[in-house]
Amino acid sequence: MIIDCHGHYTTAxxxxxxxxxxQLAAFREGRPSPDYPAISDDEIRESVEQNQLRLLRExxxxxxxxxxxxxxxxxxxGDERVSGEWARACNDLIARVAGLFPETxxxxxxxxxxxxxxxxxxxxxxxxxxxxxxxxxxxxPDPSGGRWTSPPLTxxxxxxxxEKMVELDVPAMVHVSSSCNPVxxxxxAHYINADTTAFMQLIQGDLFADFPGLRLVIPHGGGAVPYxxxxxxxLADMLGQPPLSEHVxxxxxxxxxxxxxxxxxxxxxxxxxxNILFGSEMVGAVRGIDPETGHYFDDTKRYIDxxxxxxxxxxxxxxxxxxxxxxxxxxxxxxxxx
Amino acid sequence: MIIDCHGHYTTAxxxxxxxxxxQLAAFREGRPSPDYPAISDDEIRESVEQNQLRLLRExxxxxxxxxxxxxxxxxxxGDERVSGEWARACNDLIARVAGLFPETxxxxxxxxxxxxxxxxxxxxxxxxxxxxxxxxxxxxPDPSGGRWTSPPLTxxxxxxxxEKMVELDVPAMVHVSSSCNPVxxxxxAHYINADTTAFMQLIQGDLFADFPGLRLVIPHGGGAVPYxxxxxxxLADMLGQPPLSEHVxxxxxxxxxxxxxxxxxxxxxxxxxxNILFGSEMVGAVRGIDPETGHYFDDTKRYIDxxxxxxxxxxxxxxxxxxxxxxxxxxxxxxxxx
Numbered sequence: 001m002i003i004d005c006h007g008h009y010t011t012a013x014x015x016x017x018x019x020x021x022x023q024l025a026a027f028r029e030g031r032p033s034p035d036y037p038a039i040s041d042d043e044i045r046e047s048v049e050q051n052q053l054r055l056l057r058e059x060x061x062x063x064x065x066x067x068x069x070x071x072x073x074x075x076x077x078g079d080e081r082v083s084g085e086w087a088r089a090c091n092d093l094i095a096r097v098a099g100l101f102p103e104t105x106x107x108x109x110x111x112x113x114x115x116x117x118x119x120x121x122x123x124x125x126x127x128x129x130x131x132x133x134x135x136x137x138x139x140x141p142d143p144s145g146g147r148w149t150s151p152p153l154t155x156x157x158x159x160x161x162x163e164k165m166v167e168l169d170v171p172a173m174v175h176v177s178s179s180c181n182p183v184x185x186x187x188x189a190h191y192i193n194a195d196t197t198a199f200m201q202l203i204q205g206d207l208f209a210d211f212p213g214l215r216l217v218i219p220h221g222g223g224a225v226p227y228x229x230x231x232x233x234x235l236a237d238m239l240g241q242p243p244l245s246e247h248v249x250x251x252x253x254x255x256x257x258x259x260x261x262x263x264x265x266x267x268x269x270x271x272x273x274x275n276i277l278f279g280s281e282m283v284g285a286v287r288g289i290d291p292e293t294g295h296y297f298d299d300t301k302r303y304i305d306x307x308x309x310x311x312x313x314x315x316x317x318x319x320x321x322x323x324x325x326x327x328x329x330x331x332x333x334x335x336x337x338x
Numbered sequence: 339m340i341i342d343c344h345g346h347y348t349t350a351x352x353x354x355x356x357x358x359x360x361q362l363a364a365f366r367e368g369r370p371s372p373d374y375p376a377i378s379d380d381e382i383r384e385s386v387e388q389n390q391l392r393l394l395r396e397x398x399x400x401x402x403x404x405x406x407x408x409x410x411x412x413x414x415x416g417d418e419r420v421s422g423e424w425a426r427a428c429n430d431l432i433a434r435v436a437g438l439f440p441e442t443x444x445x446x447x448x449x450x451x452x453x454x455x456x457x458x459x460x461x462x463x464x465x466x467x468x469x470x471x472x473x474x475x476x477x478x479p480d481p482s483g484g485r486w487t488s489p490p491l492t493x494x495x496x497x498x499x500x501e502k503m504v505e506l507d508v509p510a511m512v513h514v515s516s517s518c519n520p521v522x523x524x525x526x527a528h529y530i531n532a533d534t535t536a537f538m539q540l541i542q543g544d545l546f547a548d549f550p551g552l553r554l555v556i557p558h559g560g561g562a563v564p565y566x567x568x569x570x571x572x573l574a575d576m577l578g579q580p581p582l583s584e585h586v587x588x589x590x591x592x593x594x595x596x597x598x599x600x601x602x603x604x605x606x607x608x609x610x611x612x613n614i615l616f617g618s619e620m621v622g623a624v625r626g627i628d629p630e631t632g633h634y635f636d637d638t639k640r641y642i643d644x645x646x647x648x649x650x651x652x653x654x655x656x657x658x659x660x661x662x663x664x665x666x667x668x669x670x671x672x673x674x675x676x
Contacts, residue, residue: 285573290572
């Protein structure tokens with residue numbers, strides 16, 4: 001079985017994004033948000049069948065852990081109310097996809113974060129979504145969208161959401177959204193920087209002493225971290241922290257959204273395969289075909305298949321780790337005899 | 339011959355840093371800066387002989403392209419006047435090191451950048467330093483120290499310094515300083531993020547159409563870039579840019595400050611060796627010994643020696659590329675028959 005831990009609904013029906021635009025326009029003009037538009041099951045089916053579902057079949061994966069489009073979360077837009085409405089609309093749409101294709105998609109939710117706001121609304125939305133069958137959340141370490149005004153993830157500011165995650169036994173993928181700072185290209189700089197930044201915060205702090213059961217997935221292959229693994233091992237040592245295997249890597253996992261063979265080869269060479277979850281973020285940041293291979297850049301299964309892994313390690317990466325990190329996914333699969 | 343393109347004077351005599359502290363205190367209190375302290379040649383000799391010079395000999399390198407301590411540039415402190423005094427003090431000290439050890443050290447200068455200030459003072463300081471025999475500069479893409487308030491490097495804001503660099507035929511290493519934003523650990527996040535961010539800006543823009551002779555060294559192995567080389571090739575394609583080899587890699591070079599063998603192996607597998615300059619940043623960010631190897635993390639020569647390179651490629655990485663990217667270094671070496 002092959003589970004893709006990193007899929008976003010980047011192909012939602014156009015009414016959904018149009019509503020967001022009119023919601024933000026209403027906010028700017030001081031008007032109430034418009035009513036959310038009607039979207040039929042057929043429209044949802046079509047948006048998925050032509051895209052993610054087709055590609056899953058072509059590439060040979062079975063399931064996707066599916067969340068709202070990350071770049072559209074845009075927590076820096078509007079205010080907390082606006083983020084709350086938008087998160088609910090996005091998550092409800094994910095719930096419908098998962099309801100229409102329960103064998104293929106299972107939900108991870110967007111949180112209604114907002115710069116400066118506390119995390120009460122995020123805690124409530126996470127609870128609501130888990131009741132709908134979601135198995136995790138996307139946590140934005142920079143809701144200011146490239147201004148980086150929130151405290152580090154090890155700060156007590158974040159503890160309410162971590163407490164709820166532990167209580168519900170769901171992990172978070174640490175995933176920023178678009179950037180309103182022109183220095184940071186969203187998918188080419190802000191995403192990768194955030195991954196790297198979050199990991200270094202976890203080295204500096206001691207978050208998992210307070211939350212031994214907390215699990216965080218750092219996407220995009222862990223940002224720069226595996227490439228600079230010696231630097232991070234050395235910095236942990238200089239900061240007087242325990243080895244990374246004890247200090248961080250019991251709780252932190254990297255996905256495989258690294259879009260070429262040498263990157264994946266490095267990832268599996270450096271990082272214990274128990275910490276690697278298959279992911280593609282497909283129909284996402286990089287949608288083209290690599291002229292060097294003739295295959296899609298984001299067809300990461302090809303790289304994993306070609307990597308120097310034992311069969312047992314490949315099972316870890318393709319499914320076993322995901323079932324361990326997302327226990328509610330495992331439970332849902334078991335209930336279906338999978 | 340082995341040239342380390344990335345060394346900072348992290349071991350300057352203590353009076354130097356003490357003066358900086360009193361300079362900043364005077365600025366805060368509205369007083370004029372104190373006089374710069376006396377530092378003897380012997381003190382400078384000792385600070386280098388016990389550290390960089392000893393390690394260069396032990397590790398088997400010949401020369402270091404030497405610049406002021408990057409983390410201490412702190413362009414976000416004080417104002418433009420304060421940055422100007424500090425840059426001159428730091429650069430004068432580098433000139434003294436290079437004067438005392440002309441066979442081993444050659445200078446690269448710190449620029450008197452300041453958030454919001456134009457680059458006139460930086461242009462003047464670069465000219466002054468090149469007259470003293472310096473061969474390049476360190477350009478901080480974020481003088482706000484982690485607030486990222488400057489425009490992207492492709493913005494015309496930066497053109498005056500690029501024009502002067504081209505005129506003087508000197509390259510810049512794109513190197514941030516310390517971070518005053520608590521989310522970013524300096525050497526574990528801010529440095530690497532800045533490398534990644536700068537590279538993506540160069541993909542988005544078309545800087546080298548305006549400056550075909552401009553050369554930029556992106557340190558720390560290019561940040562996250564080589565690990566995510568497929569992502570960057572794919573993003574360039576999505577943005578309608580030419581292949582990276584034409585669009586960026588005629589003008590951009592990565593150093594080898596990657597502190598483990600797998601990282602260096604990836605770097606030389608992915609990046610043309612014509613674009614890789616040997617560097618260690620030794621006595622810098624990561625000063626410990628790797629328990630996995632028994633050698634210093636930043637003894638990057640060991641990784642290059644062990645990498646899958648031909649002898650001709652190793653010559654490129656160890657010296658030929660540096661002599662090409664820093665023509666004034668090449669000229670100085672030729673004048674000495676090296």
